[in-house]
Amino acid sequence: MPKLVDDTFLCDPPKSLELPGGFRFSHGDRVAPFTIVFETYGELNADRSNAVLVCHALSPGAHCAGKYTSDDAKAGWWDGMVGYGKGIDLSTHFVVCVNFPGSPWGTTAPRSTDPETGKPYGSRYPWVTVEDMVESQRLVADHLEIAKWNAIVGNSLGGMEVLMWAALHPERIGGLISIAASAFVPVASVAWHLIGRKIIQSDPAFKGGDYYDSSDPLRGLQLARMVGHMTYLSNEALESKFGRRRRGGTRQFEVDSYLEYQAQKFGTSYDANSYVRVQAAMDEMDLDEQFGSLPKAFERLRCKSLLVSFDSDWLFPTSEIARLEAAMREAGVDVTHLDIATPNGHDAFLIDYDLLNPPVREFLDAL
Amino acid sequence: MPKLVDDTFLCDPPKSLELPGGFRFSHGDRVAPFTIVFETYGELNADRSNAVLVCHALSPGAHCAGKYTSDDAKAGWWDGMVGYGKGIDLSTHFVVCVNFPGSPWGTTAPRSTDPETGKPYGSRYPWVTVEDMVESQRLVADHLEIAKWNAIVGNSLGGMEVLMWAALHPERIGGLISIAASAFVPVASVAWHLIGRKIIQSDPAFKGGDYYDSSDPLRGLQLARMVGHMTYLSNEALESKFGRRRRGGTRQFEVDSYLEYQAQKFGTSYDANSYVRVQAAMDEMDLDEQFGSLPKAFERLRCKSLLVSFDSDWLFPTSEIARLEAAMREAGVDVTHLDIATPNGHDAFLIDYDLLNPPVREFLDAL
Numbered sequence: 001m002p003k004l005v006d007d008t009f010l011c012d013p014p015k016s017l018e019l020p021g022g023f024r025f026s027h028g029d030r031v032a033p034f035t036i037v038f039e040t041y042g043e044l045n046a047d048r049s050n051a052v053l054v055c056h057a058l059s060p061g062a063h064c065a066g067k068y069t070s071d072d073a074k075a076g077w078w079d080g081m082v083g084y085g086k087g088i089d090l091s092t093h094f095v096v097c098v099n100f101p102g103s104p105w106g107t108t109a110p111r112s113t114d115p116e117t118g119k120p121y122g123s124r125y126p127w128v129t130v131e132d133m134v135e136s137q138r139l140v141a142d143h144l145e146i147a148k149w150n151a152i153v154g155n156s157l158g159g160m161e162v163l164m165w166a167a168l169h170p171e172r173i174g175g176l177i178s179i180a181a182s183a184f185v186p187v188a189s190v191a192w193h194l195i196g197r198k199i200i201q202s203d204p205a206f207k208g209g210d211y212y213d214s215s216d217p218l219r220g221l222q223l224a225r226m227v228g229h230m231t232y233l234s235n236e237a238l239e240s241k242f243g244r245r246r247r248g249g250t251r252q253f254e255v256d257s258y259l260e261y262q263a264q265k266f267g268t269s270y271d272a273n274s275y276v277r278v279q280a281a282m283d284e285m286d287l288d289e290q291f292g293s294l295p296k297a298f299e300r301l302r303c304k305s306l307l308v309s310f311d312s313d314w315l316f317p318t319s320e321i322a323r324l325e326a327a328m329r330e331a332g333v334d335v336t337h338l339d340i341a342t343p344n345g346h347d348a349f350l351i352d353y354d355l356l357n358p359p360v361r362e363f364l365d366a367l
Numbered sequence: 368m369p370k371l372v373d374d375t376f377l378c379d380p381p382k383s384l385e386l387p388g389g390f391r392f393s394h395g396d397r398v399a400p401f402t403i404v405f406e407t408y409g410e411l412n413a414d415r416s417n418a419v420l421v422c423h424a425l426s427p428g429a430h431c432a433g434k435y436t437s438d439d440a441k442a443g444w445w446d447g448m449v450g451y452g453k454g455i456d457l458s459t460h461f462v463v464c465v466n467f468p469g470s471p472w473g474t475t476a477p478r479s480t481d482p483e484t485g486k487p488y489g490s491r492y493p494w495v496t497v498e499d500m501v502e503s504q505r506l507v508a509d510h511l512e513i514a515k516w517n518a519i520v521g522n523s524l525g526g527m528e529v530l531m532w533a534a535l536h537p538e539r540i541g542g543l544i545s546i547a548a549s550a551f552v553p554v555a556s557v558a559w560h561l562i563g564r565k566i567i568q569s570d571p572a573f574k575g576g577d578y579y580d581s582s583d584p585l586r587g588l589q590l591a592r593m594v595g596h597m598t599y600l601s602n603e604a605l606e607s608k609f610g611r612r613r614r615g616g617t618r619q620f621e622v623d624s625y626l627e628y629q630a631q632k633f634g635t636s637y638d639a640n641s642y643v644r645v646q647a648a649m650d651e652m653d654l655d656e657q658f659g660s661l662p663k664a665f666e667r668l669r670c671k672s673l674l675v676s677f678d679s680d681w682l683f684p685t686s687e688i689a690r691l692e693a694a695m696r697e698a699g700v701d702v703t704h705l706d707i708a709t710p711n712g713h714d715a716f717l718i719d720y721d722l723l724n725p726p727v728r729e730f731l732d733a734l
Contacts, residue, residue, distance in 0.1 A: 184611060186602070186606070186611075187602075187605045187606055187609050187610055187611055187620075187622055188597075188600075188602045188605050188606075190611065190620055190622060191597055191605065191620075191622045191623075191626060192597065194620065194622070194623050194626070195590065195593045195594060195597070195626070198590055198593070199566060199590055202570075202586045202587075202590060203569075204571055219569045220569075223562065223565055223566055223569060226562045226565070227562060227594070230555075230558055230559065230562070233555075235553070235554075235555045235681075235684070238554045238555050238558065239553070239554055239555075242554050243554055244551060244552075244553075244554055244557065244653060244656075251651075253554075253557055253558075253561065253650075255554055255557060255558045255561070256558075256561050259558060259561065259562070283620075284618075286611060289611075314602075317602070
């Protein structure tokens with residue numbers, strides 16, 4: 001057991017899987033060489049049967065739990081769930097989180113240097129798919145000699161990766177938990193995503209994706225993030241956090257300064273090329289279309305499945321998760337759908353640990 | 368009675384009220400000279416008691432009904448409501464619609480030429496308020512010698528103007544109908560509006576509002592309109608109109624091409640300076656804040672009032688209109704709140720005439 005600090009533990013630095021022959025994207029492109037960054041926490045047991053894959057969403061990377069040093073300001077992005085004695089308990093589970101292709105957090109990405117040109121890939125980086133994300137996780141599973149995950153878990157886009165695993169590699173999953181995600185992005189959310197990408201692509205500083213030699217801040221990325229951020233918030237949360245209040249002594253709405261703060265923070269760390277690619281991958285995934293029907297996508301799936309929705313999430317409304325549940329049931333899957341009442345909207349998976357951890361823990365314990 | 372064509376009638380050309388001394392905006396600026404454009408339909412009766420003011424919203428102008436010539440492709444923006452035998456019946460009512468200051472449809476606007484410089488006002492045009500809109504309508508009422516409106520009616524921002532009339536000039540109203548509007552814009556809608564304005568202001572072609580010497584299309588205005596347009600649509604409407612369908616033979620989502628079409632149509636006719644000003648005016652209005660409390664805003668109001676909400680409108684949710692109703696009731700107003708079930712969202716006032724016209728007609732008949 002590692003050293004505990006604050007409410008978390010000291011974790012190992014990120015690991016990497018080097019692919020000298022490159023990574024082949026599902027649309028046909030190959031990028032070589034290619035590095036896949038991942039993190040692991042806890043101990044893999046002797047028969048390699050206690051591994052849990054945590055699939056990350058658009059914004060975060062492989063650092064889902066722990067701190068690298070006790071000085072770290074923040075722990076990993078799902079530290080409220082993954083840890084010793086937490087929902088996904090590292091006392092019994094070995095957790096793996098893989099930074100997927102397209103994301104800017106370590107794995108070879110649009111902002112990585114192409115060794116052939118000495119410049120970032122930029123616009124020449126391939127368009128990614130959710131299948132590519134799953135493939136990167138599968139490669140890490142093989143690398144770690146994990147033939148079958150005890151369980152795979154993910155939120156939002158991460159939950160969509162879980163569902164893609166269920167369709168592509170059902171024999172390698174012992175249980176699945178998909179949170180705030182569905183078999184496709186519903187049209188309202190697609191529309192907001194499209195608007196966000198158009199905003200980025202319309203920013204002259206974006207230069208078609210080859211902007212790395214300029215130091216201009218990409219206002220387009222900030223504005224797209226504001227659009228995205230709004231889709232994560234429920235009306236209830238907006239009312240209780242901000243209402244129509246103004247910033248002290250000014251006429252600026254508090255919600256305005258909040259959106260600017262969030263957008264600027266995101267805009268200075270995330271990468272615009274990654275944003276448009278990862279979000280487009282999310283919108284393009286459509287298990288109904290890909291497999292002819294949703295029950296067909298799950299026809300080989302035989303593991304226990306838990307679907308979680310949040311009643312104030314309008315990016316992935318409860319009705320979509322109910323549709324997913326019905327399709328899984330029709331395919332003969334042992335599925336449970338838990339709709340959690342919360343005012344916290346789509347982001348509830350990063351907030352409502354009191355409500356989310358007990359059912360996750362119970363589900364994993366019963367596997 | 369004028370000549371009837373198709374489902375409508377031939378109307379008079381727009382009229383104008385010339386103010387050589389200018390128009391004084393509530394924030395203190397004066398623009399002189401100033402022209403207020405308005406239209407009238409039907410006949411004002413001898414005792415000038417049958418006049419109905421129709422207040423327009425962000426997008427349209429004073430042309431709310433009829434066609435100027437039988438060749439016109441389209442009739443006025445509320446022709447489904449205003450006409451002979453329609454909800455607001457021109458057989459018995461004289462209807463006035465005033466293009467308010469800030470709007471680009473005829474009344475002196477940011478894109479109007481400043482006679483002093485020979486150039487458009489652009490960034491020097493004042494920031495408008497809903498009180499300015501009401502003031503322009505009051506000036507037209509005085510000009511037409513209408514001491515008291517038989518009724519005032521408006522949708523969306525137009526409904527907010529109606530409520531501002533109720534607070535400022537209750538003695539001049541015989542009845543009011545406010546549709547899909549409330550005493551302020553709720554925070555979620557404020558946030559979307561703010562994002563839209565930031566998108567426009569971040570477009571380098573906007574040049575702080577002084578872009579009239581360039582022929583560049585303002586992509587920022589188009590993108591802001593996409594954001595705005597999304598807030599007018601319900602999820603149900605998005606699902607039934609588009610779902611995740613693609614345009615024949617392509618991977619482009621149908622909702623994408625729809626948003627582009629709407630945005631480009633709007634972007635080539637509307638004006639960005641008007642958009643940011645009119646929408647900011649909407650967001651700034653807050654009867655609770657302005658009058659200390661909402662019941663206080665209506666303490667002098669004694670006319671019959673009808674509030675209409677649409678259950679799928681998330682720009683002005685039913686709960687906000689219910690709050691308005693409660694405040695009016697507390698102030699002693701004879702108020703009715705009608706919540707109409709429709710999948711058409713905020714835009715229902717331009718669609719659901721079958722549901723909207725009977726109660727409007729009944730309300731006006733009973734005055």
